[in-house]
Amino acid sequence: MSTPSSGPSSGPGPSGKNGLRTLKYVDAIAEALAQEMELDPSVFLFGLDVDDHKAIQGSTRGLLQRFGAERVFTTPLSEDAMTGVAIGAAMAGMRPVHVHIRMDFLMLCMNQLVNIAAKARYMYGGQVKVPMVVRSMIGKSWGQGAQHSQGLHSMFMHVPGLKVVAPSNAHDVKGCLIAAIRDDNPVIFVEHRLLYGTEANVPEEPYVQEFGKARVARKGKDITLVGISNMLVECLRAAELLHEAGIEAEVIDPISLVPLDFATILASASRTGRLLVVDNAWTNCGASAEILARTAESADRAILMRRMGFAPTTCPTSPPLEALFYPNPATIATQARRMIEPKAPEWDPNSERAKLAYQTQFRGPF
Amino acid sequence: MLPEADLARIYRSLRLIRRAEEETARIYPSDRIKSPVHLAIGQEAVATGICDPLRPEDVVAPTYRSHALYLAKGGSLRGMMAEMYGKATGVAAGKGGSMHLIDAARHVLGASAVVGTTIPLAVGYALALKREGKGRVAVALFGDGATEEGVFYESLNFASLHRLPVLFVCENNGFAIHTPLAKRWASEKLCDRAAGFGLPTTRIADGDVLAIRESAAGYVEKMRKRESGPAFMECLTYRWREHVGPAEDYDAGYRPHSDLEAWQKTDQVARIGGMLKAEARAKVDAAIEAEIADAVAFAEQSPWPDPKELTADVYA
Ligand SMILES: Cc1ncc(C[n+]2csc(CCOP(=O)(O)OP(=O)(O)O)c2C)c(N)n1
Numbered sequence: 001m002s003t004p005s006s007g008p009s010s011g012p013g014p015s016g017k018n019g020l021r022t023l024k025y026v027d028a029i030a031e032a033l034a035q036e037m038e039l040d041p042s043v044f045l046f047g048l049d050v051d052d053h054k055a056i057q058g059s060t061r062g063l064l065q066r067f068g069a070e071r072v073f074t075t076p077l078s079e080d081a082m083t084g085v086a087i088g089a090a091m092a093g094m095r096p097v098h099v100h101i102r103m104d105f106l107m108l109c110m111n112q113l114v115n116i117a118a119k120a121r122y123m124y125g126g127q128v129k130v131p132m133v134v135r136s137m138i139g140k141s142w143g144q145g146a147q148h149s150q151g152l153h154s155m156f157m158h159v160p161g162l163k164v165v166a167p168s169n170a171h172d173v174k175g176c177l178i179a180a181i182r183d184d185n186p187v188i189f190v191e192h193r194l195l196y197g198t199e200a201n202v203p204e205e206p207y208v209q210e211f212g213k214a215r216v217a218r219k220g221k222d223i224t225l226v227g228i229s230n231m232l233v234e235c236l237r238a239a240e241l242l243h244e245a246g247i248e249a250e251v252i253d254p255i256s257l258v259p260l261d262f263a264t265i266l267a268s269a270s271r272t273g274r275l276l277v278v279d280n281a282w283t284n285c286g287a288s289a290e291i292l293a294r295t296a297e298s299a300d301r302a303i304l305m306r307r308m309g310f311a312p313t314t315c316p317t318s319p320p321l322e323a324l325f326y327p328n329p330a331t332i333a334t335q336a337r338r339m340i341e342p343k344a345p346e347w348d349p350n351s352e353r354a355k356l357a358y359q360t361q362f363r364g365p366f
Numbered sequence: 367m368l369p370e371a372d373l374a375r376i377y378r379s380l381r382l383i384r385r386a387e388e389e390t391a392r393i394y395p396s397d398r399i400k401s402p403v404h405l406a407i408g409q410e411a412v413a414t415g416i417c418d419p420l421r422p423e424d425v426v427a428p429t430y431r432s433h434a435l436y437l438a439k440g441g442s443l444r445g446m447m448a449e450m451y452g453k454a455t456g457v458a459a460g461k462g463g464s465m466h467l468i469d470a471a472r473h474v475l476g477a478s479a480v481v482g483t484t485i486p487l488a489v490g491y492a493l494a495l496k497r498e499g500k501g502r503v504a505v506a507l508f509g510d511g512a513t514e515e516g517v518f519y520e521s522l523n524f525a526s527l528h529r530l531p532v533l534f535v536c537e538n539n540g541f542a543i544h545t546p547l548a549k550r551w552a553s554e555k556l557c558d559r560a561a562g563f564g565l566p567t568t569r570i571a572d573g574d575v576l577a578i579r580e581s582a583a584g585y586v587e588k589m590r591k592r593e594s595g596p597a598f599m600e601c602l603t604y605r606w607r608e609h610v611g612p613a614e615d616y617d618a619g620y621r622p623h624s625d626l627e628a629w630q631k632t633d634q635v636a637r638i639g640g641m642l643k644a645e646a647r648a649k650v651d652a653a654i655e656a657e658i659a660d661a662v663a664f665a666e667q668s669p670w671p672d673p674k675e676l677t678a679d680v681y682a
Pocket of ligand 1: 508509539542
């Protein structure tokens with residue numbers, strides 16, 4: 001078995017025509033945007049601060065210089081109206097990409113997204129389409145706290161008419177963003193701040209990562225781990241810890257949540273007999289609840305199921321409390337092992353080994 | 367000129383904010399404050415001028431750039447430092463950090479990191495205070511960026527409709543993060559927009575803390591006596607440091623250093639300090655240094671929250 005210690009770079013991607021390069025998640029986003037804007041003049045990029053020198057942590061870097069202020073522009077702080085503007089422009093035939101530096105700010109966009117964007121195609125009898133992308137980032141650590149840390153993807157998964165994708169590595173983020181821009185539906189594009197610095201092999205030419213296709217990021221026979229967004233990275237590290245304890249975990253990256261490649265998850269869980277879903281969000285009514293419910297409905301053998309996510313509380317800023325708020329490789333591995341060896345003695349995976357590079361590298365304030 | 371005692375009180379507020387913020391910036395690179403700090407250095411005059419005429423029982427609603435308003439209203443410095451350190455003794459039990467300061471005893475409402483969200487909360491308080499009938503007032507402080515949110519206009523309209531005792535104060539520092547007004551406002555006439563909802567307005571362009579104080583005092587007095595409904599003030603000011611974090615960022619190129627120098631010429635901390643006798647000023651300064659040193663020591667020595675706190679207070 002391979003040991004994907006480099007995380008995401010191990011799994012993804014056929015090799016491209018121009019060969020593979022290593023690219024950061026953040027640069028892969030910028031590259032996808034540039035390539036689609038080059039290809040299709042109806043694509044434009046807007047949202048608070050997309051055109052300043054920080055360029056949304058670098059993910060919109062160079063686009064203003066290349067495509068000009070008519071296609072790359074900031075907005076007033078008016079998320080509700082700007083979402084409506086994106087929808088109107090999309091209905092008129094353009095392909096807006098609307099950017100929010102935090103997923104929490106999508107709460108100001110809810111009415112337009114849920115009541116118009118999601119429904120227009122259907123309630124207007126197929127007369128219109130809303131090809132728009134809503135990019136936003138989940139924040140974590142350094143005291144982001146209650147309102148800068150939320151993973152709210154399940155709220156959007158709940159509503160028919162919206163697609164929801166949460167790529168976990170640089171390869172997928174490029175392919176998914178291109179697919180999202182070309183999609184004729186509103187796509188909620190979920191990024192994670194701590195993934196921005198992670199690297200993977202990324203083909204130079206444009207490519208589409210088809211929605212509704214999960215990836216088996218690591219093969220294993222004993223238990224199936226499903227990791228959503230950056231929890232995929234944490235699951236891969238947990239799988240290494242488990243390997244040291246003689247347990248082989250299969251790790252699945254759903255990549256897109258709506259549509260969801262449930263068949264791949266079910267097939268794996270049916271084989272291993274155990275399913276642990278780890279989400280970068282609360283478990284209550286969350287993506288993990290949905291995956292477990294569907295497994296319970298569809299499996300034709302007994303499968304032991306568990307899920308992990310944010311603690312059922314508001315995200316605290318105090319570092320020791322914040323550490324308890326999130327699943328991490330050690331808690332994931334411990335939970336997985338308990339599912340396999342319920343009678344095993346208490347296990348404390350080596351905490352140094354459990355650390356992820358991005359957790360030690362990231363420094364505030366933002 | 368104001369009596370010496372008034373000047374000393376105003377100076378104390380300005381200087382305390384300035385020095386507490388500088389101290390926060392000094393500590394920050396040590397990573398002991400793991401909280402995004404939006405410093406108010408340069409903007410002290412607005413909070414100080416607005417709060418000076420307020421009574422302890424009046425209510426203020428801050429934003430995430432809250433340190434100045436919080437301190438000007440008498441918020442606990444110990445509690446603020448401990449909160450930024452994430453300690454159990456913080457004003458929000460270490461759960462909120464710099465962006466969510468609160469001091470219920472001093473009637474500082476909780477701060478929010480989502481721009482514009484506390485404006486209607488001040489209006490709601492004003493609704494309750496009007497019913498209470500004791501002449502208390504509420505003040506909403508917010509940045510120029512917040513005036514772009516629909517909730518701002520909706521709040522002005524409702525407050526005016528119900529003649530609520532709320533003073534709206536825009537701290538216009540010219541930028542939302544790095545984006546200047548010219549890229550966000552179709553018209554600079556913010557006061558005209560508020561006047562459109564029937565509010566009396568005042569624009570103070572030079573950062574004069576005494577002018578801000580006088581204007582706020584006038585509005586607040588009328589509201590207390592129910593002689594007027596809500597009022598609106600726009601106070602121009604300047605943020606000396608980066609949007610979030612401890613450093614300066616003039617090398618980023620979005621604003622010239624000469625703008626800073628112009629504002630520094632009218633720095634209100636120095637100006638009001640200069641109106642005091644040297645001895646009186648030295649006394650205030652020494653007391654502030656002691657207070658800050660005490661607050662930092664308090665934060666450092668305070669315990670971390672108990673792990674049980676993780677799930678406490680999700681519900682009342
Ligand atoms: C609703 C919302 N949109 C965007 C942001 C990101 N953001 C944080 S501060 C800020 C600028 C706010 O500017 P202003 O209101 O003028 O206040 P200042 O920071 O200058 O004090 C932005 C856009 C946010 N926190 N909330």
